[in-house]
Amino acid sequence: xxxxxxxxxxxxxxxxxxxxxxxxxxxxxxxxxxxxxxxxxxxxxxxxxxxxxxxxxxxxxxxxxxxxxxxxxxxxxxxxxxxxxxxxxxxxxxxxxxxxxxxxxxxxxxxxxxxxxxxxxxxxxxxxxxxxxxxxxxxxxxxxxxxxxxxxxxxxxxxxxxxxxxxxxxxxxxxxxxxxxxxxxxxxxxxxxxxxxxxxxxxxxxxxxxxxxxxxxxxxxxxxxxxxxxxxxxxxxxxxxxxxxxxxxxxxxxxxxxxxxxxxxxxxxxxxxxxxxxxxxxxxxxxxxxxxxxxxxxxxxxxxxxxxxxxxxxxxxxxxxxxxxxxxxxxxxxxxxxxxxxxxxxxxxxxxxxxxxxxxxxxxxxxxxxxxxxxxxxxxxxxxxxxxxxxxxxxxxxxxxxxxxxxxxxxxxxxxxxxxxxxxxxxxxxxxxxxxxxxxxxxxxxxxxxxxxxxxxxxxxxxxxxxxxxxxxxxxxxxxxxxxxxxxxxxxxxxxxxxxxxxxxxxxxxxxxx
Ligand SMILES: [Zn+2]
Numbered sequence: 120x121x122x123x124x125x126x127x128x129x130x131x132x133x134x135x136x137x138x139x140x141x142x143x144x145x146x147x148x149x150x151x152x153x154x155x156x157x158x159x160x161x162x163x164x165x166x167x168x169x170x171x172x173x174x175x176x177x178x179x180x181x182x183x184x185x186x187x188x189x190x191x192x193x194x195x196x197x198x199x200x201x202x203x204x205x206x207x208x209x210x211x212x213x214x215x216x217x218x219x220x221x222x223x224x225x226x227x228x229x230x231x232x233x234x235x236x237x238x239x240x241x242x243x244x245x246x247x248x249x250x251x252x253x254x255x256x257x258x259x260x261x262x263x264x265x266x267x268x269x270x271x272x273x274x275x276x277x278x279x280x281x282x283x284x285x286x287x288x289x290x291x292x293x294x295x296x297x298x299x300x301x302x303x304x305x306x307x308x309x310x311x312x313x314x315x316x317x318x319x320x321x322x323x324x325x326x327x328x329x330x331x332x333x334x335x336x337x338x339x340x341x342x343x344x345x346x347x348x349x350x351x352x353x354x355x356x357x358x359x360x361x362x363x364x365x366x367x368x369x370x371x372x373x374x375x376x377x378x379x380x381x382x383x384x385x386x387x388x389x390x391x392x393x394x395x396x397x398x399x400x401x402x403x404x405x406x407x408x409x410x411x412x413x414x415x416x417x418x419x420x421x422x423x424x425x426x427x428x429x430x431x432x433x434x435x436x437x438x439x440x441x442x443x444x445x446x447x448x449x450x451x452x453x454x455x456x457x458x459x460x461x462x463x464x465x466x467x468x469x470x471x472x473x474x475x476x477x478x479x480x481x482x483x484x485x486x487x488x489x490x491x492x493x494x495x496x497x498x499x500x501x502x503x504x505x506x507x508x509x510x511x512x513x514x515x516x517x518x519x520x521x522x523x524x525x526x527x528x529x530x531x532x533x534x535x536x537x538x539x540x541x542x543x544x545x546x547x548x549x550x551x552x553x554x555x556x557x558x559x560x561x562x563x564x565x566x567x568x569x570x571x572x573x574x575x576x577x578x579x580x581x582x583x584x585x586x587x588x589x590x591x592x593x594x595x596x597x598x599x600x601x602x603x604x605x606x607x608x609x610x611x612x613x614x615x616x617x618x619x620x621x622x623x624x625x626x627x628x629x630x631x632x633x
Contacts, residue, residue, distance in 0.1 A: 123377050125345060125378065130179070152387050194239045214247040224259065228631070233268055303338050321344075323356065333366075360405040363384070367381055406437070524540070527552040550563065580597045
C-alpha cells in the first residue's frame with residue numbers, strides 16, 4: 120500500500136486562528152504529543168513573523184525528536200535565513216517557502232510579473248537548499264492559479280532543489296472532483312514531478328477540506344497538511360483525525376497507510392482543545408462526546424447485540440477506552456505523574472509539582488478526578504510562570520435580593536491590587552472588579568461554561584472571549600466553583616493579551632501565509 124505523509128500544521132496554521140495563540144511551553148507540549156501520535160512533519164511556526172514564533176520554533180526544533188520539523192518562510196532571504204536559524208538543532212529540518220501564484224495575488228498584493236515571481240521562487244528554494252536538506256515550496260492561492268503557470272513554476276523550483284510541492288486551497292474554494300482533476304492536471308503538466316512529492320493543503324470554508332484531501336490523495340498526492348481538531352484560519356484546515364480515520368475505515372476504497380497511531384488520537388485532540396481553550400463540539404466526528412454515543416434505543420439494542428450494526432469503527436481504535444482511571448486526594452505525585460504520562464502529557468519536574476498542587480485543591484473538593492479533569496487541571500496550570508496577572512483571592516456577595524458585589528485581589532507583577540465592584544450578576548461583578556483593579560477596558564464577546572465530567576461535583580470549565588484593542592483574546596479557567604473558574608478564565612484572557620503585547624509584530628512583518 121502507498122504511504123501518505125501526514126504534515127501537521129496545528130502549531131502554525133492552527134495557531135493563526137483568532138484566539139488560538141499558545142505559549143512556547145504549550146507549543147512544546149503539543150509538539151511532543153504530535154511526535155507520539157506519529158505525524159511525519161510538524162510545522163512549528165512562521166519564525167520571521169514575531170520573536171514569539173521564532174522562540175517556539177527553536178524550542179520544538181531542539182527538543183522534539185522523530186518527525187521532520189518545518190518552519191514557514193516567504194520567498195525572501197531574511198525569512199529563509201530566520202527559518203534556518205529557528206530550525207537549528209532539529210534532526211530533520213525543513214524550510215517551507217511560499218509565494219503567491221494566482222493572477223489576483225501577483226497583480227494586487229505582490230505587484231510582480233509572473234516572470235519575477237518564478238525568479239523569486241527559484242532564488243528562495245536555492246537559498247533554502249543551501250541551508251537545509253529538505254525544502255518544501257507552496258504556490259500560495261494555488262487553486263486560483265492558472266495550471267500552465269503553476270506547472271512552469273513547479274518545474275523550476277524542483278530543478279532548484281525543492282523536494283515537496285504543496286498546493287494549497289488557501290481560500291477553501293474547491294469541490295472534491297474539481298480538486299482531483301486539478302491535481303491530475305498539475306502532475307501531467309509538470310515534466311519532473313516524479314522528482315518531488317506532491318502535497319496538498321485544504322481549508323474548510325465550504326466544509327470540504329477532508330473530502331478534498333481524500334480526493335487529492337486518490338489523484339496522486341502523497342503528503343497531506345492537516346491540523347488537530349481542524350483548527351486554522353477562518354473555518355479551519357482539514358482535520359487530522361477525520362482524514363486519518365477515513366483512510367483507516369475505508370481501506371477498501373482508499374488503499375493508503377500513514378504513520379499515525381490512531382490510538383493516540385483521542386489524547387491529542389483533548390490536549391489541543393484544552394491548551395487553546397476551544398471546546399470540541401459534541402457532534403464533532405471522531406472525537407466529539409457524542410461521536411460514539413448510541414442514544415437512540417433502537418441503535419443501543421443493535422450495538423449490544425453486535426457492535427458493527429451501527430458502529431463503523433470502535434472507540435478503542437481512536438484511543439477512547441472508556442476505562443478511566445480515577446484519582447483522588449490520596450493519590451501521590453508519582454501516581455499523578457504516571458497517569459499524565461499515559462495520557463500523553465510530559466511535564467517538567469517544576470510543572471508537575473505545580474499541577475499536582477492544583478490537583479490536590481480540586482481533589483479535596485471533588486472526590487473522584489477523571490482523565491478529562493486532568494487535561495483541564497494541567498492546561499490550567501501550564502505557562503502560568505510567565506503570567507503577568509494572577510488571581511489571589513475573590514469574594515462574592517450575591518442573592519435574589521442583593522446587588523451582586525465582588526471583591527478581588529489580583530497579583531500584577533510584584534504588586535497586589537484589591538478592588539470591589541458591583542454588576543448585573545455575580546460573574547459581571549467579578550469581571551468589573553478585575554477591570555477596576557487592573558485598569559483594563561474590555562468587551563466580553565462570549566462566555567461559555569461546561570462541566571468537564573458528569574456529577575454534581577464536576578469541574579466547571581469556563582471559556583471567555585474578550586475584545587481588547589480591537590483584537591480577540593480567549594481565556595479559560597477551571598474549578599469546581601464556576602465563579603472561581605470564571606475569574607480564572609478572565610485573568611487568563613488578560614494574560615494572553617499581555618503576552619501578545621510583549622511579542623507583537625514589528626512594522627513591515629508578514630501579513631500573508633498559505
Ligand atoms: Zn492554511
